[in-house]
Amino acid sequence: xxxxxxxxxxxxxxxxxxxxxxxxxxxxxxxxxxxxxxxxxxxxxxxxxxxxxxxxxxxxxxxxxxxxxxxxxxxxxxxxxxxxxxxxxxxxxxxxxxxxxxxxxxxxxxxxxxxxxxxxxxxxxxxxxxxxxxxxxxxxxxxxxxxxxxxxxxxxxxxxxxxxxxxxxxxxxxxxxxxxxxxxxxxxxxxxxxxxxxxxxxxxxxxxxxxxxxxxxxxxxxxxxxxxxxxxxxxxxxxxxxxxxxxxxxxxxxxxxxxxxxxxxxxxxxxxxxxxxxxxxxxxxxxxxxxxxxxxxxxxxxxxxxxxxxxxxxxxxxxxxxxxxxxxxxxxxxxxxxxxxxxxxxxxxxxx
Numbered sequence: 480x481x482x483x484x485x486x487x488x489x490x491x492x493x494x495x496x497x498x499x500x501x502x503x504x505x506x507x508x509x510x511x512x513x514x515x516x517x518x519x520x521x522x523x524x525x526x527x528x529x530x531x532x533x534x535x536x537x538x539x540x541x542x543x544x545x546x547x548x549x550x551x552x553x554x555x556x557x558x559x560x561x562x563x564x565x566x567x568x569x570x571x572x573x574x575x576x577x578x579x580x581x582x583x584x585x586x587x588x589x590x591x592x593x594x595x596x597x598x599x600x601x602x603x604x605x606x607x608x609x610x611x612x613x614x615x616x617x618x619x620x621x622x623x624x625x626x627x628x629x630x631x632x633x634x635x636x637x638x639x640x641x642x643x644x645x646x647x648x649x650x651x652x653x654x655x656x657x658x659x660x661x662x663x664x665x666x667x668x669x670x671x672x673x674x675x676x677x678x679x680x681x682x683x684x685x686x687x688x689x690x691x692x693x694x695x696x697x698x699x700x701x702x703x704x705x706x707x708x709x710x711x712x713x714x715x716x717x718x719x720x721x722x723x724x725x726x727x728x729x730x731x732x733x734x735x736x737x738x739x740x741x742x743x744x745x746x747x748x749x750x751x752x753x754x755x756x757x758x759x760x761x762x763x764x765x766x767x768x769x770x771x772x773x774x775x776x777x778x779x780x781x782x783x784x785x786x787x788x789x790x791x792x793x794x795x796x797x798x799x800x801x802x803x804x805x806x807x808x809x810x811x812x813x814x815x816x817x818x819x820x821x822x823x824x825x826x827x828x829x830x831x
Contacts, residue, residue, distance in 0.1 A: 489757065503616075503681050505758065512616060512681050545609060551602035558598040561590055587712050587725065595729040596704035599736045600697040607690055615690070616682045622694050629672035630698020638664045662743075662777030666770060669695045669744050670751060674760055677752075683760070685753030685822045692748020696740035703740075704732045738808040739780065742815050747773045749818055780807055 491501040491514055503512040546553050565588055604626060608619045639657050642664070648654030673695045680687065711728040715721035750769035754761045783803050 510681065514613075545605065548609070550609060551606040554602040554605060555598060558594045558601075561594055565590060587709075587721075591725070591729075592705065592708055595708055595725070596732070597701040599733045600701045600741075603737060603741060604694065604697050607693055611690065614682075615687060617680065617687055617690060621677075621680075622690060625673060625676050625691055626694040626698035628698075629669065629676055629695035630700075630702055632672050633665065633668040633695065633699050634702045636664075636668050638668070658781050659778060661781050662774035665699070665740075666743060666747055666774050666777060669699055669740070670747050670770070673744070673748060674751065678760075681758070683752050683755035683758060685749040685818075686826065688748035688750065688752025689745045689819065689822065690748075691752065693741050693745035695748075696742075696744030699744070700732075700736050700740040704736070707732060735804070735808065738811045739777075742811045743773045743777055746815065746818055749822065753822075776807075776811065780804075783807065 487504060489503070489505050491503060493501060501514040503510045503514070604622075608622055611617055611619065611622070639661060642660055643654050643657040645656075648657055670692070673691050677683070677687075677691055708725060708728055712721045712725040715724035747769050750766050751760060754763045754766050
């Protein structure tokens, strides 16, 4: 009696159909994902019967798609042009008819609201999408879906609101309980959405986790920023400083955005997707440690913001919060760079 050899492991194999391409073998069956023959590949025999093809690339992104390499900066410049245009028109109309709107309630332009909440996120998202490689098997539409749908669902979950109500807090004065749980709840919600939306991705590794986690973090931050900006404008109307408070809040959210939800979710995504094996997600010690570390960093930043809102601490508290925020931003940025370099070194070792 002859013994059948075990099936080959997951990988790129010559397409069994007459089409000149490679097809992804999941380990038990053929999938619908194909790869052109023209791509660089290295073959190695498996069991003496079929050749395993490992897709590879030169490591450099394509330079001819979208707005080009500097598309993110073009998005920022376009947003700045919108702001200058709107404020320029406002000053012009005020000079032409200075008393035409006396007594009218101030109105916030929706263009200011949308660009104020999403400019930095859109620029960073474009840069992320531009750096996707064909072998990542992660399309830009899928990344957009993760950002929009994942961010929306994560922000709509009422867990934090229920915790705040139970602890006696409010929207203007949140309780310490909700501040302490914000990192745990938000990071778990974002990552659950990212995992559910990426269950069928053919490639799951730490690099993909950086992209997917960063996308859902950006989507979450845009929706959250909309709420912050609307609230700041409404609160400022009481003393006539609505636009001023809106502008300061916009600047703070845009400058701190790249170091908050984006970094938190990207780092956690790298841990979650990096722990996947055979296309399946796993809960490992490293995943739990990454989740607790990211949640703690998130909670620390929220505590700094709460400290800034306590006026009884004196004027020196504002300067202290700014300094601590700068230290926090530098620390999160360096952590992100360290993880990215580790991911690149592992990819280079695997390719070698």
